[in-house]
Amino acid sequence: MTFAARRLAAVLSVLLPFAPLASPVMAQGVQRQPAPRNAMVYFHYPLDGLRVPERFTVRIGLKEMGVAPAGIDRPGTGHHHLLIDTDPGPPDQPIPSDYNNIHLGNGQTEVVVTLPKGTHTLQLLLGDHTHTPHRPPVMSQKITVYVR
């Protein structure tokens, strides 16, 4: 195998996992709400790599969009979901509701969480009135916090 071919293979293997995301035609079921291209959800607190106490407040920022409680169908709005130690599911499915997927269905922009000591990941994902992510999904980077 030449170097060039090996490199191509490497690039392909990196790209392949994202292939389903790149073809929204495959999305079935619910009609997903469009999101502005520069919309962004992010953490005011905590920041990536931070040490936090067991009980802390997650503060959520949202750029170029608005917050609306679940069930309110308004263009350019959604409600926050906090994903703890989990990956987002398929973007065309409603976000599950369990201990790892915390819904802020009343339009909250901050939430107090209590986590056991250790390393945890947090990620924010905006859902529309049916809890389904927008197109494209408005989600934050996955951050890591150390609960001490």
Next chain:
Amino acid sequence: MRGLRRHIIVGVTAVFAASMSVGLAQERTRARSPAPTGAKLSFVDLQNNARIASKATIRFAISGMEIAPAGTARRNSGHHHLLIDTELPPLGQPIPSDFNHLHFGGGQSEAEILLSPGRHTLQLLFADHDHVPHDPPVVSEKITVEVMAAPEEKPRTAAAANARVFFIGLQDGAVIPPRSVVRFGQENIAITPAGTKQDNAGHHHLLVDTELPPLDREIPSDFNHIHFGRGQTETELSLPPGEHTLQLLFADHEHVPHDPPVMSQRIKVRVASAASPPSGTAPPARTASGRTPAPNDAAVYFIYPRDGTRIFATSTIRFGLRNMGVAPAGVARPNTGHHHLLIDVPTPPLDAAIPSDLNHIHFGNGQTERKITLPPGEHTLQLILGDDQHVPHDPPIMSERITIYVGAPGKRRAR
């Protein structure tokens, strides 16, 4: 060109091989440091089957060898490792480093460890500068300890013997509307917010439809155990029609009841099914003032900027909201509202819709931040939450009026 490419491949492979060989080196048996035959390792003052507290200091003794910090290669020396609930690791390689294999690479000869209640095994293993056990291995006997089930309860905060808490204007057997304000008081004991440690002081908890929780630990926080951690002495309570019980329980900075506990009698109230009940997800009830009610612990605040800071002319103002949610204008949901940013204006009348102009910016789509441009100089900013009709809540949810400065520092002092 082709030759160069091959060269790169060789180089890459070489680096790869080098890293592989480093990885393999840790798994391959290597020459172990010799240990003298008389070396002996043991626990100090800790017998087999001893009972210890969950937090205990374990001491180690080594004889016939010396302690040297990890990384210091010296004859007949090494450092301690404590193996918890695990067998001896393979002796030809470094001792793993995890919760079951504690390293004392600084040369410590004691450690404070925390164990869960139950039986645990402990064993000491000495190892050289590379964490590899000696040859023959210097190891203690494996002992079993029993950790007692956390008997050490936290000392409870003392309360005066005559301290008491009580409901104000609410008797046993009273009939109350579905949404009513419950007031409570205390005597001979001080109110401090949660987190503030002080003898004979604490904050209220209202127990709704529930038995007393265990008095030696933190009061749970849920719908049945309402905390008033900011020192509130009243709350608006929404209860479905029917019989309910209410009880007050005072607790200290860590939400643990006092010693002796300070609590009220458990009273029974009956909630009348109101003729025009505003309930469930229906539009929130209006208070006597006609304004939408808001939780009395809700607050709106500036995440950015902070009071008294200097900002760029074009800055993003970010809003924070505690204990309420955001909803677009026109959406009537309990405990929600939308933000209004007031620039360089006094607080408007609280019983009317917030004006809409350049100084009163409405965020009717539920936005929680906005990029604004201000002329140089001093400005004031304030946030007010408005309900679906842009009217402030009752009580009004508004931030402090903060002062910020725009432009170069010199401008501020200009006359």
